[in-house]
Amino acid sequence: MASEQQPMTIIKPRQGLLPRETRQQLMRLLRYGLGGLVIVAIVWTLLNTGAISTWYGQWGVVLRQALVTGVLVGSVFGLVAMGLTLIFGVLHIINFAHGALLTVGMYITFTLFESFNVDPYLSVFVTIPALFILGIIIQRLIIHPARNAPGHNQLLLTLGLALFIENALLVGFTATPRFIRLSYARDEFSLGPITLDFPLRVFGTTVTLEKLAAFIFALLLTGVLYFILQRTDLGKAIRATAQDKEGAALVGIDIDRISMITFGIGTACVGAAAALVLPFLQVDPVAGNAFNITAFVIVVLGGMGNVLGALIGGLIIGLTQELWVVLPVVLPFPFPSSTKLLSVFIVFVLVLFFRPQGILGKK
Amino acid sequence: MLTIDHLVAGYGDVEILHGISLEVNAGEIVALIGANGAGKTTTLKTISGLIHARSGSITFEGQPIHDWPSHRIVAAGVIQVAEGRKLFPQLSVLENLELGAFVKPAKHNRQKNLVRIFEMFPRLAERKSQMAGTLSGGEQQMLAVGRALMSQPRILMLDEPSLGLAPMIVADIFNVVTEINKNDGTTILIVEQNAVQTLTLADRGYVLENGEIALSGTGDELLQDDRIRTAYLGL
Ligand SMILES: Nc1ncnc2c1ncn2[C@@H]1O[C@H](COP(=O)(O)OP(=O)(O)O)[C@@H](O)[C@H]1O
Ligand SMILES: [Mg+2]
Numbered sequence: 001m002a003s004e005q006q007p008m009t010i011i012k013p014r015q016g017l018l019p020r021e022t023r024q025q026l027m028r029l030l031r032y033g034l035g036g037l038v039i040v041a042i043v044w045t046l047l048n049t050g051a052i053s054t055w056y057g058q059w060g061v062v063l064r065q066a067l068v069t070g071v072l073v074g075s076v077f078g079l080v081a082m083g084l085t086l087i088f089g090v091l092h093i094i095n096f097a098h099g100a101l102l103t104v105g106m107y108i109t110f111t112l113f114e115s116f117n118v119d120p121y122l123s124v125f126v127t128i129p130a131l132f133i134l135g136i137i138i139q140r141l142i143i144h145p146a147r148n149a150p151g152h153n154q155l156l157l158t159l160g161l162a163l164f165i166e167n168a169l170l171v172g173f174t175a176t177p178r179f180i181r182l183s184y185a186r187d188e189f190s191l192g193p194i195t196l197d198f199p200l201r202v203f204g205t206t207v208t209l210e211k212l213a214a215f216i217f218a219l220l221l222t223g224v225l226y227f228i229l230q231r232t233d234l235g236k237a238i239r240a241t242a243q244d245k246e247g248a249a250l251v252g253i254d255i256d257r258i259s260m261i262t263f264g265i266g267t268a269c270v271g272a273a274a275a276l277v278l279p280f281l282q283v284d285p286v287a288g289n290a291f292n293i294t295a296f297v298i299v300v301l302g303g304m305g306n307v308l309g310a311l312i313g314g315l316i317i318g319l320t321q322e323l324w325v326v327l328p329v330v331l332p333f334p335f336p337s338s339t340k341l342l343s344v345f346i347v348f349v350l351v352l353f354f355r356p357q358g359i360l361g362k363k
Numbered sequence: 364m365l366t367i368d369h370l371v372a373g374y375g376d377v378e379i380l381h382g383i384s385l386e387v388n389a390g391e392i393v394a395l396i397g398a399n400g401a402g403k404t405t406t407l408k409t410i411s412g413l414i415h416a417r418s419g420s421i422t423f424e425g426q427p428i429h430d431w432p433s434h435r436i437v438a439a440g441v442i443q444v445a446e447g448r449k450l451f452p453q454l455s456v457l458e459n460l461e462l463g464a465f466v467k468p469a470k471h472n473r474q475k476n477l478v479r480i481f482e483m484f485p486r487l488a489e490r491k492s493q494m495a496g497t498l499s500g501g502e503q504q505m506l507a508v509g510r511a512l513m514s515q516p517r518i519l520m521l522d523e524p525s526l527g528l529a530p531m532i533v534a535d536i537f538n539v540v541t542e543i544n545k546n547d548g549t550t551i552l553i554v555e556q557n558a559v560q561t562l563t564l565a566d567r568g569y570v571l572e573n574g575e576i577a578l579s580g581t582g583d584e585l586l587q588d589d590r591i592r593t594a595y596l597g598l
Contacts (some may be wrong), residue, residue, distance in 0.1 A: 069541045233465070240462050247449030249413060252437030252466035252513060 060331040065205040066322040072211040074318020076216040081298035081310040083269025089242040089305030090262040096158040099292025100165035105274025107285035131271025132264040139263035169285040179282035214276040303361025364389040370419035372409040392551040397571035438466040440517030448507040452496025463513025464473035480509040518550040579588040
């Protein structure tokens with residue numbers, strides 16, 4: 001059985017820069033990316049021809065602004081959806097309290113800012129651990145005892161939890177919308193040779209400090225989460241548990257502990273997102289609802305349980321929403337104006353029809 | 364080493380094991396044979412703590428383990444190659460093996476054990492960065508055995524390792540099992556439906572019928588037994 005001529009390379013196992021699974025997903029993305037480039041080229045040509053050129057001259061800025069805002073905000077959607085999809089992957093529940101927990105994070109950020117003057121980008125160091133612990137408590141007290149209940153009961157349980165949280169916040173903070181505004185949002189920052197004068201002007205579009213910061217932090221945290229999942233023992237245990245619970249138990253992974261920690265990490269994602277969005281949104285007790293629905297659609301769009309899919313899905317939904325609301329303005333024919341959420345539902349229906357396994361999901 | 368005493372277990376309202384008793388001594392290869400649905404898998408699942416014993420006891424090296432959570436049982440060295448393999452299909456071969464060394468004592472010797480398993484199964488070394496789900500059935504079974512060995516079993520339990528595999532691969536896997544039993548002194552409890560090969564290999568065997576131990580004896584005794592010959596060997 002044993003063979004003598006085994007090459008020494010097996011002693012130091014190398015798996016390349018990225019695991020195979022990720023590489024395959026990236027290849028798929030590359031294909032989408034190339035497709036996207038072709039579309040961009042066609043659009044570009046069209047934009048330079050005749051009547052379209054005139055139209056684009058008039059509305060180009062609006063469209064570009066929608067694209068920029070869509071990508072910036074979409075990254076935060078991605079972060080929220082990653083939390084939701086991670087929880088789904090391991091615990092097989094859709095946590096309908098995800099949005100309400102986001103609201104909790106926003107109120108924490110608000111309170112820290114109002115009462116203690118804590119900068120929202122610093123308050124992530126509070127909201128992330130706070131929501132992680134809150135998630136763990138919720139999982140222990142509410143989700144875990146119901147782990148063997150039928151799926152729809154667990155769903156109702158998280159809906160009930162959402163209602164409870166909303167009402168508790170209503171009692172604590174009233175329904176009055178609260179917001180925070182950054183004193184330095186319109187300042188100039190010099191980073192060595194470059195000076196950034198906020199809001200930035202890029203190709204005629206406006207990039208605010210709040211949205212740019214949200215984008216950068218969201219991508220950073222997404223990267224951290226991805227690293228944890230791919231490279232740490234904890235991350236591998238989480239992925240193993242998501243793929244085969246019994247198999248995980250049989251290699252000595254404590255499934256209950258992993259479920260608890262995963263739920264904690266998932267809610268920590270909304271803790272981070274909450275602090276990132278508050279500077280450009282406002283919070284009331286139901287502020288997280290729209291995020292909840294959006295995140296759910298993104299999870300389906302990205303492939304249930306697929307973390308990378310959630311990030312891409314977030315960007316797509318961000319773009320879709322922003323483009324959708326400018327359509328009534330920029331289209332040369334009458335188009336009814338409607339809420340951003342309607343576009344999310346349309347995407348949802350389209351995905352269910354044409355790619356129910358999600359963009360990165362396999363059949 | 365492993366003593367099962369009047370074990371009762373089942374699923375929901377259904378009782379499957381009606382008080383079975385069996386014993387595996389250190390260094391032995393013990394076979395548990397029986398027809399489809401007899402309760403062999405249920406027995407192994409209960410030993411591993413995936414199902415809870417309703418009554419009776421399971422003792423491993425003097426400690427009652429039937430109340431322990433499965434991860435603690437694994438850490439104690441009671442390792443199972445499950446029916447259906449229970450691999451992580453979207454993790455690489457290497458990641459699957461590394462996860463075999465998830466528990467403390469095994470984690471320590473991870474690299475050393477990895478080298479050894481790649482020597483036992485060169486096919487796994489060739490495919491180490493391939494996703495487990497894309498392996499052939501035989502390779503998956505090798506990986507399942509390899510992953511279990513990464514856990515440094517004190518007792519290795521195999522649930523129908525030959526199921527659906529070509530005879531050559533079955534022989535390979537049985538060879539590895541005998542080899543680690545001889546060289547490392549790893550105790551083996553092997554579950555099989557197909558009895559000849561298993562009983563030839565085993566020191567002793569038990570026959571499970573409808574959740575009860577119907578017969579037991581040395582491998583040779585069972586191979587000679589008329590009831591076994593008609594019921595399980597088709598002779
Ligand atoms: N998860 C389960 N829920 C309910 N009954 C089960 C389950 N798994 C197995 N059984 C039943 O338990 C009995 C024994 O099954 P099993 O232990 O898998 O037998 P074997 O491994 O000997 O073929 C069978 O009647 C089977 O239908
Ligand atoms: Mg079985």
